[in-house]
Amino acid sequence: MDTPKNRSRRIDPQDRAQLAESPVSARRIIGYFRPHRWQVAVVVGLIVASSLIAMASPFLLRAIIDDALPHQDVRLLLLAVGGMLLVTIATALIGVQQTWISTRVGQAVMHRLRTDVFTHLQRQAMSFFTRTRSGEIQSRITQDVAGMQSIVTSTAVSIASNLTTAVATAVAMVALSWRLSLLSLLVLPPAIWTTRKVALARRDITAKRQRRLADLQAQVTEELSVSGALLSKTLGAAERGAREFTATSTDLVGLEVRSELAGRWRMATMSIVFAAIPALIYLAAGLPATSGGMTIGTIIAFTTLQSGIFRPVMGLLNVGASWVASMALFSRVFGYLDLEPEVTPPADPVAIDPATVRGELRIDGVSYGYPGSDRLALDGISAGVPAGAHLALVGATGSGKSTLASLVVRLADPTSGRITVDGVDLRDIDPQTLTQVIGIVTQETYLAHDSIRANLLLADPGATEAQLWQALAVAQAADLVAGLPDGLDTVVGARGHRFSGGEKQRIAIARTLLRDPAVLVLDEATSALDNDTERELQTALDALARGRTTITIAHRLSTIESADEILVLSGGRVVERGEHTDLVASGGTYARLAGGVNDLALTA
Template sequence: MTSPPFGGPGGGPMRTRKADPADRAQLEESPVSLRRIGALFAPYRWQIAVVVALIVASSAISLANPFLVREVIDRAIPEQNVSLLVWAVIAMLAITVATAVFGVVQTWISTTVGQRIMHNLRTRVFTHLQRQSLGFFTRTRGGEIQSRLTNDIGGMQTVVTSTATSIASNVTTVIGTAIAMAVLSWRLSLLSLIVLPPAIWLTRKVALMRREITAQRQKALADMQTQIEESLSISGVQLGKTLGAGPALSERFSGTSTHLVDLEVRSQLSGRWRMATMSIIFSAIPALLYLAAGLPATSGGMTIGTLVAFTGLQTTLFRPLMGLLDVGVSVTSSLALFSRIFQYLDLPVEIDDPEKPVPMPREKVDGAVRFDQVGFRYENADRDALTDVTIDVPAGSSLALVGETGSGKTTLASLVARLHDPTSGRVTIDGVDLRDIRLAELSELVGVVSQETYLLHATIRENLRHARPEASDAEIEAAARAAQVHELISSLPDGYDTVVGARGHRFSGGEKQRIAIARTLLRDPRILVLDEATSALDNETERAVQAALDVVSRGRTTITIAHRLSTIRDADQIAVLDHGRVAERGTHEELRALGGRYAALLARGGGAGPTAEEGAVAERGATDVAPRVQARRRASGSEEAGDRVAVEV
């Protein structure tokens, strides 16, 4: 089957292209091996061979049509040879049916091969990216990752079903047509060699002018789409309303739309010029051939049938020839696709399973955590985030981490879940280095509830079951009850089958946080890491959830990044971090009496903090007044309220 090299299926308008500078830059940055590309297609070599054979056969038998037309015009009709006429018509119909069938089979095979290659690559890239560290996702734009998984890998289908088949089809068509033209009339073939080059040059010139306008139009459309996404999303609308930016956003959008109107008009006009140019060319070439055939000096006794057949071949030749001129662009674009995909597949896995893992079945793990001279530095950072941190957290005990913003609390806690690996030192569970534990087993041992709650756009049940797919409905409800969110879910019309909406926008911050806590509790981890897990809750809900956490934390090792005093005062030990180092460590009472950094944090607690008398105690390190302050609070029933100190984190 001869596939149209310009436009989509069915033969849309012809277009010509220039190699995208971004594709060239991609190949210069990350060259791709043809052998590696060939390895992707190697399992399907026989299917590809069949496709090529079908293309060659389809192109070859299609060239018989002009010769059949010549026989009909020169012999069958003038001689009233009915038998020849009938067989010629039957042959024309047979060629049409055969090329159509070949085309269907070719499309089926090439699409199947393309989809399988896409599936394999898509799965490999997705799986490989899942193994990347948080650092990769921090320094990589989310849109870029999505683009490579969808657009770039999706472009693989075009490489297989369009680019490769189009090149094969165009090559066979051009070669076959040129031979057929020479057989029909070598004189007209020589004329074609003179006429075709300027015709092709003019067509490309007009098309390139339109391409520039189209590129500007696409950019304007992208800008408009970005403005719509940014301004009319939930967060964007909230920001616009709170900042009173509505009029400015509307004016900006109007300007973009006005610019787009101008580009649309120019694009349509350039498209019309392109079509007009092509119409002139397609009319001029046959006219010149008719002129040559009619002049005694150039006709050479040419028959009418030969002229009609040659004119048809001439028209057939123009399109695939233009397509072959774009081969370089198509190959560059295809190689750039492979380069971007391979670039992700070649990313090193910074945090991976050990070669010889130490078995850590959950039922045999006590949960003792030790930070042993831990140091850590983020990539491209100018200083260490953690320096020589050594803390023992016995199994079943609790550790609270406090400190100023940027002191390293979240970084230290993230090492327990192995979201990062320490630059120096080690983190152990029951004496086993985390780097010697399989990641799947570690995720069963360590449960994390972070400050930034992320919910899937799915039902509440599906969000909870995301932590443990095999969990029963009874276990899901038990986890929700422990997180003090079961009654809220039950009050919804659809209960646990309620869809949470995009990023959980249907729920308040506290409600989302409790769902996230329930999701973590469903895993029943030996070690809990609570990264300001109650920071988004109101006072009453916080007390309820904290009470639930106190219950479920019994028997588990708990590491809490503190936001309020009510969440850490009963911790077995509190570590105060300062610029990545442990400045102080002890219980609440010990650190308060010490009068150091922890006491200073209490004193700066603001309205939710201690009284002036207790603040003075903290500042000067005195302990004799503390019992009287606590006794007075207990007597007035205000101890709970007074203990809500907002520690800077």
Template structure:
């Protein structure tokens, strides 16, 4: 969305997207005013400075009239020096007021921007994972940077432009009446049709420009479809080349016609504005020179023309005020829409504290069910499962059985629709999110690395960690030697998404990061499923180190991982169908045994 701004030549129309945004998420003016309430004294001062600057700027035509009517005819050098000096003083003071006004309005805008940017960032961090899976990353970035950045234009651009336009237009009309009410009446009668004509020509140009943009987009689409590898292959195999050429020629001809009409419309717009700016002064000169026009001096006429020529732009700005306000309100609406998102997973009012690093924790699922928003069925249904402290639990089942959902419930990436998930007998919803993150560590299949150094990527898990602790965690994760082989060791920048490292190396970095957190419960969500057998072996060794002295819940793919687990939970369509160790479940010859037989025929336990 483009930031609202004043366009001096011609009107602007409301963007349909702005109107739709305000209809879907209305904005309270009181809420906007609350943002600026701490700065109201400065804002009042800005308004006063704008008004003072606009009024002072109108002094120059009156000084000019006195120069022409009095100082020059009477050869009064002293008066001429005073009047010219006054003109310079007006110019300097007006410029100084403009600088002060810009500084104050920018300062207010930056403070409001900082508050909104921080509030939105903090609020979005509290959103559930479902928000990030359904929202494009580019949209989040756009609102945090572009939309909130455009807040500066609302304060220093839209608000000040509206204030300046209104003040200047009113002051100019008053000054024109003071100089000559007859000429002022003539100008005010002529201006409305002149403004209407300008708006009409501008509207015609916008319509032609919109058609031109649409035609240009269509031409680009034909080029992309016809001259890509797949498009060219399709055209050659179907013999569609002549037809594509004809369609392209027609589109190109249409675009050429629209380009010509657009240029002519633009020229007509400029010509219309030029005629208006020339015709109105000429008409004023004519009326002033007619018999019976009254005692209008040359100085008055020159001063009046100067005022009148400066009236058109602020008047157009006043007429565009509604559009500017709509665009600004839509901007606030987009920002408030994010701030109004409900926080589904939040800290409790009276949190319970658990010791960090005090040995493994016991995890219990009590009649837990969970359904994703807009889903027709539960992803997890009536889950009752107890994982004793220090137990290695393997979750197995076919793809889509609900294993990752169960793992996410342990990390409180989502809350149960019904039932409870307990850690050492305490409902996870009674823990602060920060405390829970210290208690439960997660290593997933996809490792995300920040675009910073290796050291800072590891320290991200625990900002207060020393260099020695970071290196110890890397050694335990069997990635220390890999890091030392980098050009700058731990101070090497990993690059976007860690392109320097292989999949196995990134997994070991993730393990080192989790070791620094030293969680009591560890969730391994398909941590080795995307790795080859050799790399998986190295990562598995690091995982074995990580799992020591912790309760571990693993979403398993490899038979070897499942065989070594203390407890195996088999999930099918969100329901727990079997629980036991490897030997007991094989002997039962149930669902697990069928999965094992399938694994013996395939490299993975679960397809």
């Protein structure tokens, strides 16, 4: 199978389009290599030295054939043979050193790129992740960066190595025989064109094969994941999935055969070229009109050089396509690095000790519109929540409850207005400190594919065993975990699929409580629990909420009857506010919700 280093390429139209859309500055790329400029210079020097040293072998071979062997000159023979061995050893050792340095430089640059992209994307707002496919993010961090490493390092090394080798070989060929060099100018171009044509045909087939292989891998990922298997079984789609997989696999069979056959044609073409060129040289050397009195040693040395110039010339022809491909990958990765975070950390954060935060929360004239939308999701929301008080948010689907909750934990910033805790704007608090001050449990629970212990320690890496069990006990999950064979070391499975929705939520609640935030946001945190478990958990949450500021997005109105204030949202605005009894007595929107058949209309 061909590798990017040795296969012939034509410029991919998608690479051209990517660069046209997002040009890449060469200065920016050089900036990543600038800290390693001395290592790069050493690599170039080693490549040049290796190419020049290798040119000595043909001349030593000529001396052996023309002088040492015919004249039985043992001294010259030993010197020439020893020289050839030294050339081989020297070029091999230089090659090892050059590969070691260039690989270290390439890996260091790619490491910096990977970490830069990963860290930068962590600073993006949630809206970026909701509009971007997770597979695309993974592709850019892993495949694109890996592709850049293999292409950029091999391209840089290829340019230096192939150019030096081609020039040195051409000079040596002229020095041996200018007549045969002129013949080579006539023979090499059609030979290179033929070989390149076959190689390009194989490249196209290989590209189609890679696309179908990607389709096959995507089908395996989608159909055989936990969620995919569940969907397939519940919808009866297993047979359809099997047919699609079979069709893709069948296409791969044909493409594999064509690829191997094209590869065989390429090898056959190159074999013919490598055999034909020396044959023509021998013919020219044997004809009186073109021989010019050449010795046998000169002919053999020349054919050795002739066969060696073919590959570097082919490599130089491929540099353009490889360079465009590498620039396109840089363009894609830099596109992520150039994203401006919607939520930026403060340049000079206000010093806050999470342990002394009282939790007084104020929402002052907050409005918010999602990027790309002309409609405000929130419009002029204001509310004051004293330290230790309980604010509840209710409203129909799309009223803005969860959006407001996301602003309180600063997953996004208000378009206008501000939110403060103890009088300090959330935008002036260090993000790491803010996560210790305000905690949230959402309706969509996520557990990492790790042990229960590891999931809990995400909130407080220094928590003791006793603290873990205490948090689980408050969240009504201690008995559940204690009953598992591995206890806290039980692996939760992909996205926590080992547990039911209610069990996952209780573990997530324990994780948030472990951090002991001054402000607690419950975004329908009990929506996946049955009535009995919810009542038990609600009792524990009520006890925990004493002295803690709590914002609850209601799933059932019964859970917020004791709230100090209830905001009723509709269309992103507050249409009613007050205590439960007053709102019911007023006969407005809240009263209609409270008198409904069920509470499902409240779900956001």
